[in-house]
Amino acid sequence: MTEIRDSYKTLKRPGEPALFKDRGSKFIGQAYPVLNEQQIEEVLSKLWAEHAKASHICYAWQLGAEYDSYRANDDGEPGNSAGHPIYGQLQAFELTNTLVTVVRYYGGTNLGVGGLIQAYKTAAQQAIEASKIITKTIKQKLYLNFDYPLMHTVMRIIKEEQLIVETQEMALDCNFTLLIRKKDFKRIKKRFDAVYGLNVKT
Template sequence: MSSFLTVATRFEAEMVEKKSRFLAAAVPVRTESDALAALSEVRARHPGARHHVYAYRMGVQVPHERFSDDGEPSGTAGRPVLEVIRRQGITNVLVIVTRYFGGILLGANGLVRAYTEAAAAVLSGAPKLHCSRMCDIQVTCGYEHYGKLTHLFEQQDLRIYHPEFAESVRFTLVVMEESVPSVLTLLSDATSGQAACEVSPASYVGVTDDGELVRDVWPEPASD
């Protein structure tokens, strides 16, 4: 296991089905305590709601999963929410769907559909973190090579971080652990071996949809 997908920040969405309001929230979590705290916060914000259905999934190799129908008929709410999380391949996330009853019964099929759609809407809209084991490569090169390297990096979809321009150019590449040898070869070939490279130990790094880095990510649940 070298990569996983999670949500970058809390995200909320709302839908209405036959006058019932479904307020969905996707929350990044690393522990069961995180999940319970977020659930308590939502319950406090919506004391008049009829149900606070939830599901969470944490970890990658052997995911820890839990769901609750919170008073809805068994199998019509929490499990459909969990199935959406699974289908979207997301982990370390809690999805809460709060329902304000609108006076019209939806029936079992209607409930499954409504909770499924609410969970899918909030997870589809939530900003994502694409997390992998990655290494920093600190590169120092001459100006005569920098232009060529930037062109090669564009072709390889490599992004330059923290460039510094002094007597020489210094910058950082953040690459997948398994790609380090090929990137080092590219740097050596492009600069005739003149680029100085320092590789950091691999760690899990998240990359947002905008290409920003998030360092504090971990694939497995943290201990409470």
């Protein structure tokens, strides 16, 4: 049976810039929490404005609670010498919804592909280590509609399962929106489905 992934690692806030030097070249790494490609483009635009004289701004990102979308960019460096080692650090730290950038100022000495790979990897690693990593759980919503006589039963299940009530409206009847961890969702939904007179929707 395949285990359901219901948590992921990301960053709490943008990390502090981390500087790595090699034979005169400066590599400035920084990591950012992001939710979509628009936010990524905004960060990159600001970086180019701040570092207009930089030789390269290479980056990699990964998006989605299922780690299902990613990209790596070498920005003119030799193929796979910059973006890929940066992306490798996202994988090593198991991060998603995260962008890591490395700004390079050329120092006059060619580092070779091997040297570039090591430099970008190190700058990315230092950038992530300068950030606070957090774990978030994936939650799904369950909607309940019921009459007041069922309130005690509903609240008992909520208390036993330690569920989060996102919204509740009580007028002629009761409407609750619950947040439930993905891995527990089917089991808990069955508990509510078994209550006669309780309307359950997803």
